[in-house]
Amino acid sequence: MRLFGALMVLTGGMFLTSLFVGYAAIPLGDGMAALFGAGDPLFVTVMQDIRLPRTLLAAMVGASLGLAGAAMQGFLRNPLAEPGLIGVSGSAALGAVIALQTGFAATFLLALPLTALVFAGAAVGLILLLAGPRGSSLTLILAGIAVSAFAAALTSLTLNLSPNPYAASEIVFWMMGSVADRAMTHVWLALPIMALGWLALATLGRGLDALTLGEDAAEAMGISLSTLRLQLLFGTAAAVGAATAVAGAVGFVGLVVPHILRRFAHGQPSTLLWASALGGAAMVLAADLATRLILPDRDLKLGVVMALIGAPLFLHLIYKTRREIA
């Protein structure tokens, strides 16, 4: 409960800071009024059309990645697992790249995220086909690696064959991941799909707790592993697929956040689920804030900052694991 309170305060604080800190200096009171459509129309535009969708998306993307990461680690019983492992984010990125390359992305606002979502769904179908509906966690990982590798290869091929350097650079920048310059339309597209994913993932707690004792013991305690696996797969696809579709590839959140919070969740996978959702939201909000504060003029990408924060934390994780094993 203390953990819940602390994380709520942290995430709430980051959310408000993200709303009220930005390129345009808007006094707190005016900003608050503008958020509800009152006061200076310029302030209203900035708050409602720029800051609010950006902040909401950062929080949603972070929550999705954190939650999916905690679920994936719990299912595979491995602290090095992350939601990208099953190839959903790679496939969604491929969809987006193809949409950008073919010019389909420019036809209407949601063309790009929709294509990305279709590809994420196709990835899950392919993984189920490869791993079988009842296969073990190892076949799931292997199928995920195969799908990720193939998606990465096709992404490179698309870039390779790109006749237009501007399209290529647009693709490269999109792939770095960002929640800047998004509209509320993006929020409305992603939110229902993410919410379905959150529901599927958040209800895994019991099964993941049981899996602490291994697959055999969990099954003997009445947990259906095949249902659990399907739910995990669809939950991750919906949450992470939607996140990638609207924000591009943002790495390390799903890996690092559960790792940091595990100690505070007493190692209990069910507690870690919601804790990582809140923690992920706070971390992505903080990283997005950093992109605005560090180099406000250079359009620093969220994925880049996240990787810069995430990689050292990951190194720390490896160092700690090494010491524990030795």
Added chain:
Amino acid sequence: MTLLSLKNLTVRRGECPVVDNATLTIKDGECVGLIGPNGAGKTSLLRGALGLLPHEGQSNLAQLPAKDRAAEAAWLPQKREIAWPMSVERVVALGRLPYLARGASLAREDEDAVNAALSRMGLTNFRDRIATQLSGGEQARVLIARSLAQDTPLLLADEPIAGLDPAAQIATLDVFQGLAREGRAIFTSLHDLSLAARYCTRLVVISQGRIAADGPTDQVLTKDMLAEVFHLRADIVLTSSGPLVEPLGVLR
């Protein structure tokens, strides 16, 4: 009351039956030892009985819905896994999971069952320790306590005392004997024949997937059986505390 009833249970790995036409029943109050050489099919028999492996024939447990089965029989796998750094108390409390509604926290009776399991396994002073930081033998005791916390009429255990120190082995089997005297039943695979003879009311011998013998300890545990099933030349010394099996050599 019959707690476990297997009829012509067959478990196949590919074409080859690893459990071949096993039929047996276990009633309340029994502590049944399952003995047999490596690869004889002990684990497959236990897992097949629980319905964790595809099988032919019948097992009363495998026919139950998963949730009801979890209230009838607890399962202690041979592979000892505690994936996350959780406290001993939290690990043992996982045994209450089958009885908890989604998202519910432990009720009074759940806590009582956890405390009883901890004290039976002598772990009360360990309750706040991180389970993954304990020694292998201590973790094994934590996992036994976990299966006791499930508080079922029947406990199936796969080599529960492997890797425990002698005192912990005896203490664990004392706990099993106590559970049987309370009217529960234990079905456990064991490798220590002397301990099996001392603590089990009945022995089931499995050899190449078939049940080779099933009966009271003194009738089953003979030199001929040890020679035939275990390829072992052994002395069986009757002492005041039960038969003692002294392996002497390997028969080829």
